[in-house]
Amino acid sequence: MSWMALGMLILTLLSWLSAPARCRMTSLTSLLRSLAMRLGLKLIRNAVSETARFCGCDKDVCRDIVIAVDEACQNVIRHAYGGSPNGEIGLEIIRRSDALVFLLRDFAESIDVSSVKPRDLDDIKPGGLGTHFMREVMDDVQFMPPPAAGGNLLRMIKKLPKGPDNET
Numbered sequence: 001m002s003w004m005a006l007g008m009l010i011l012t013l014l015s016w017l018s019a020p021a022r023c024r025m026t027s028l029t030s031l032l033r034s035l036a037m038r039l040g041l042k043l044i045r046n047a048v049s050e051t052a053r054f055c056g057c058d059k060d061v062c063r064d065i066v067i068a069v070d071e072a073c074q075n076v077i078r079h080a081y082g083g084s085p086n087g088e089i090g091l092e093i094i095r096r097s098d099a100l101v102f103l104l105r106d107f108a109e110s111i112d113v114s115s116v117k118p119r120d121l122d123d124i125k126p127g128g129l130g131t132h133f134m135r136e137v138m139d140d141v142q143f144m145p146p147p148a149a150g151g152n153l154l155r156m157i158k159k160l161p162k163g164p165d166n167e168t
Contacts, residue, residue, distance in 0.1 A: 047091075061161070071131075090107075104153070110152055
């Protein structure tokens with residue numbers, strides 16, 4: 001992700017936050033694109049954390065959302081791109097009145113989604129728990145049909161806590 005893209009995200013968030021509460025209840029969309037490498041993931045984690053915090057999630061929920069999105073991004077880097085830093089990750093964050101929707105896209109070869117399964121929790125060994133954690137933290141996790149231009153699209157939804165700006 002370029003610094004310009006990060007600046008645009010910040011401006012989007014600031015303009016949304018300065019809007020009256022009734023406007024904020026409908027939607028906010030942020031789009032990030034980053035190279036599939038650690039520096040890009042740091043920017044994605046920060047954007048996800050700030051968005052979740054601005055939408056009323058407490059510190060623990062923000063942390064869990066960040067970890068779930070980061071796990072998904074790590075899986076893209078490790079499995080879709082085979083660790084190559086040449087891949088690209090797109091993340092769209094949509095704030096609905098009752099939830100945050102995270103659309104994570106890669107531009108690698110489309111995968112067989114039936115092969116993406118969490119490891120058996122009784123199988124004690126390092127790694128392999130990312131998909132399990134994503135499903136535990138998020139309220140819905142689904143691979144969407146591959147985009148027409150190729151790649152893979154993962155949708156994760158986290159319901160927002162009820163509060164003064166979110167009465168649904």
